[in-house]
Amino acid sequence: MESKFKLIENPAEHISDIKDYIFRIISNWKWFLFTIPIALAIAYYFNISTQKIYGLSTTIVVKEKQNPLFSSGTNIAFNWGGVSDKVESIRKTLISRTHNEKVVNELQFYIDYFKEGRFRKEDVYGKTPFEIKLQPNQYQLLNTLIKIDFIDDKNFTLSVEFRKDINYKLLNYKDETYKEFNFDKQNFSKTFSVGEYINLPFLKAEITVKNKLNTIKNSTYYIQLNSINAATKKYQNIRAKGLTGTSLVEISLTGPNKNRIVDFLNKTVEVLAKDELEQKTNYAYSTKEFIDAQFKNTSDSLKLIEDNIGKFKQQNAIYDLSAQGVEIFSQTTGLDKIQKKLIDRIEYFENLETYIKANSNYIKIPAPAIINIEDVSIASMVGKLTELSIKKEKLAKEVTSNHPSLKLLNEEIETARNVLLENISSLKNATNVSLINSKKRLNTYNYQLNKLPKKEQKLLNFQRKYTLTESNYVFLMQKRYEADIAIAATVSDISVLDSAKDTGQGYILPRKSFNYMIALLLGIILPLFVIIAKEVLDSKIYMVEDIERISPIPILGVVGKNEAENNLAVFLRPKSTVAESFRALRSNIQFLFGRELKDKSKTIIVTSSVSGEGKTFVSINLATVFALGGKKQY
Template sequence: MNDEFEISESGSNFDIKKFLFRALSYWKLFVILLAVAIFYVYQKNIREEFSYRLSTKISVEDDSNPLFTSNASLTFNWGGVTAKVQTMVVTLKSRSHHEKVVERLEFYKSYLKQGRFRKQDIYKSAPFRFHHDYNFSQLIGVPIKVTFLEADTFELEVEFPGNTASTQNYVSKKISTVDVSPGIFKKQFKIGAPIELPFLKGTLVLAENRTVSSGATYFIQFNNFDGVVASYKGRTSVSNPASSPILDISLIDKNTEKIVDYLNTVVAVLREDQLNRKNQYATNAIKFIDEQISRVKTELSKNAEDLNDYRKKNKIFSLDNESVILNEKLTELDAEKDNINRQLNYYANLKNYLATSSSFTEIPAPSIAGISDSNILNNVSKINELSVQKSKLQYSVRSDASIFNDLNRQIEGLKNVLLENISAATDVLKREAKLVNSKLSSVESQFSKLPEDQQRLITIERQYSLSEQTYNVFLAKRGEAEIIKASNVSDILIIDSAKNTGAQVLGRNLNIRYVFAFFAALLVPLLLAFVFTLLDNSVHSPMDVEQLSPIPILGVIGKNPLDNNLIVHRKPKSAVAEAFRSIRSNLQYFYKSKHLEGAKTLLVTSSVSGEGKTFCSINIATVFALSGKKTVLVGLDLRKPKIFDDFHIKNDVGVVNYLIGQESLEKVVQKTDVEFLDVITSGPIPPNPGELLISPKLSELIGELKKQYDYIVLDTPPMGLVADALELFDFVDTSLYMVRQDYTKKGMLNFINEKYRTKQIQNISLVYNGYDQKAKYGYGYGYGYGYGYGYGNYANGYHEDTKTKSGLLTRLKSVFKK
């Protein structure tokens, strides 16, 4: 950013001597810091709570279904052990996996007991259990004290710091607030009796074979679910030594019993999920078959009813020999035709599914449609597995990771091959269908010579037989799918389950901390001396600006404490808002001194992006509007538009659309929540912003705005980066040039100084932005510049956001400042 400027100041070599003397002058600070560091380390050591590490080992196998045959086509290959291992590693590191584990173990709920320095997690050692209502929002982040009074009575005690408390529903995971009374809440309950409070609902019962003594005190604490998941996810590590099928899963925690349960549950959930994914193909097939059975069963019942009704009505219960032979031929051909049509329908649906879907995890097995083509069976299985793997990785891997590119390439390749297989198989089936239809027509011609009652009976029997055969085929396929699903076993083999046989203790060498404390105390003075010795090239105070530039400072603006730029609108009584009012007064005095009548124009620019020109232009326009003057803020930074975001308006149309003649002025002006303030955004980014800003249409735009508004504020591009802003000075009465504390480099002012000295730019003033008299450089000069009651004792009662803080570092600086 700063490469655009040529810093005219002469560089200076680093002065070692000056650095050493400055460092020695901070010896008092070193002694104080060393004493503080030693005291801190001592207190930390005596309060240290050791962490432990335990691990479990699993092996990722490639167990195939023992019942798999060439006909049992519902089982598919997972792609080998290597692919499985990588999938398991990613799954074990995923947030979704840890969410399942935390939810199953209810680790968002802790049982605590007060120790010497802290509340300690006692987990299963607690003599009671609290069974909470899962669908009720429970108090989070605040310990609930449980004091046992008698054998069957206890007291709940909660201290609320404010009027509201946070709660979380552990079914929906939604966090909400509930109104409470500040202070200490106490209430007695019976053990085993329901507890129904606005912030807590459940039942407290004693653990099996446990008793409690009178006066014993414990704590229950619910925590934010997402925070607990993130904590366990961050403390769980998965390693795959030497790219073997062995995975080593370890966890660090302060409670070894929790580590054991968490690791074993991590593996249990992984085994279940892996088996479910392994069964996904069969599950999809069963779901599809059930839908078909339901449909065919209805048809079968109707056909059976029609057959019985016809026989009873016409008293025909059997066919003659010729009719029987024709019926058998027709039934056989109907079954063959139905089988072909079923395969053709499957291929058509599969082809449409491949063309329109981005996920291929729901493809039913081809075998349920009677398809035995090995190429299609294998390719459908492979594309289904790759899609399941991709779907699983989306929860834990960034979408632009290389693994997704590999999976997408494999899926696309398989899809193209499968489409070719479908095309070839469809052609074969269509030829077979023509042959069957020819045979069917021949038999039906013989059928037409039979008596009418015989024909009718045969037709009904044909429909019944066809439905019956289809129903039996689907029942057989469903049985096959159920057998394969039931016989599948997980590919996760537990080698060593987690067990506390001697947990590894972490961080036992505490004395080394005193060494680090010494060097940390020494490092601070050395760093301070080094930083202050270096040639500092940033602007740190209004005094720096006065020394660097002949251009007058119109005003000084403090730091913006809000999350957007609308501080004058949202905090009208703040010190920053007062600073903008002072700038408004100074500008009005300038306009009056120049005897300017009618609409007044103002341009706001800076050296580079980030110095606050948009912040200034928005709030200058706001203070003008708050004074009852019709004001318009025009975004002329066509390369990097910003102002629309703060006002929550769209940037679909704006200055660009007007300048190219696409929209009228009325269409590009947008209202804001601030009365009397309108905004014209820059609009879509054009390919030629510089040419647009020098077009005659801009002069026409300013002229039209002067007829409608009292004040026109132009938010322009940075002068130091592009030449656009220079072209705009001819349209304005005065200009503001932003300088930001601890951001603007001194050399950046050379550019505007030169323009001002050669009178290329006149009627320009500087605005000092981001002023903080308590900044790290300690410039407490108390500048006025319209800052009004910004800081100091006189500010009390005038500004709602003024706070006076006096820290240790500030006092130390005053002691050691030269």
């Protein structure tokens, strides 16, 4: 008998269960009709109440622009660095705090303009018919709304709501110093004229109208002044992305006000280009200053020698050299120039060595070419050291002193410095040897010079000095001319490909369609989850199938509710559905146990878990139906 009651898995039953769940879900359609409109209504409110965020971008070209007047064959070149990491350097500069702080200061983006909107105070920068001009080097009220009510086109009321439990701060934007401020009254209000100087304990400014054609009567605006740091933090989301395989950088920014985004993006490029150009010309100016100083000294020396020659000729009545003197002069002049060049070379090496040992910033090292030193190795090493110093200066603005990148760069600079010092020492020794040999050759002609008359010797020495100084004067004048052209022709490495512009772009947030889709899904999923959870957690039995799912014991019959006055439903109402149910139960019992219990005792026990569940009713009517069928009951 037990084998009959084993629970056997039936795939058809699972399909039936799924269908049953589907029908139960469909039967709760009112839940979906309730939740979906609510979810969509919430999404609608979210879409119209959330602040709209816009996104704009600008694209720049980063390219090392060498001055065409100073190619590899020219003596002066002011660009040491290459373009290998130029794009990455520009990208890091654009997102650095120092750079963005400079942009905020130039645009005065620490001033916020608001107007009362439907859900919040809206940023109306670029849309206000007026602007506020803060008095420089004066303390201004921070982080507090200043209300501006325009009575008419010429007058306005300025009001501030102060709270006694708050300590207010004033900021001087020029030197960024703060001081505490406490106001005696809780509310402040005063009427001013447009263009009138506002001289208050917490505000020193002037409000002017941009366009007199626009009426501003009965309009209300708000102004809030923020600290430089707080204003700069608003633009930390600026993104600068180098486009792969190109020298292009795309700069993008998001925010609630398109006018503000456009101005910030265009100004950040302008400031970047200006700084890059200034950095390039700084080296040129320092080199020009060095040349000017050398040129002035040489010019003064040349004038002094020229005066001395004139006086000497006049006092000694000697105006020309003899044939032998001319010969000696022509031979010694060339050697004098060689010797002067060698002396200048040694002097440059000594000055360079002293500068490198005494300083840690090597950006302003004069180029070797300016004193006619054309040694490729020394120029290359000076160039590398200068380039690394420029990189360090930029990186130091972006990272802390303990940053691994800065430490690595310092190690590279130290290595380049040591290599350069070693090369300077060896080149200085080699130049000293050449100078000694030059002096020996010159001494041969000096021996012949001593045989000339004393006056002619003196005149010849004056002319040698003059020729040598004049040669140096011409050389420096040429370098001075080249330096002036270099400064005038220097251009920034940054050029704009696409400037930021409001072309009617829509907002990027909130995403309406996406929000409606999420709302629709939630409107379906939430009630669905509740319905399924309710069905899973519900342990009540509603149908025959509920019993069949949880018990292996077969069901013999189902008896409906008794509508009779007493428990004798079968006897009193033999044609009722209840009586028919008991007859069907009798047939099933006979079918199930008839053969196996033919010669055995036939006992049926009716039981339940608690009283009142119908044991007596079932027993009486089951006995009745068996008795009516000719069976004896005991």
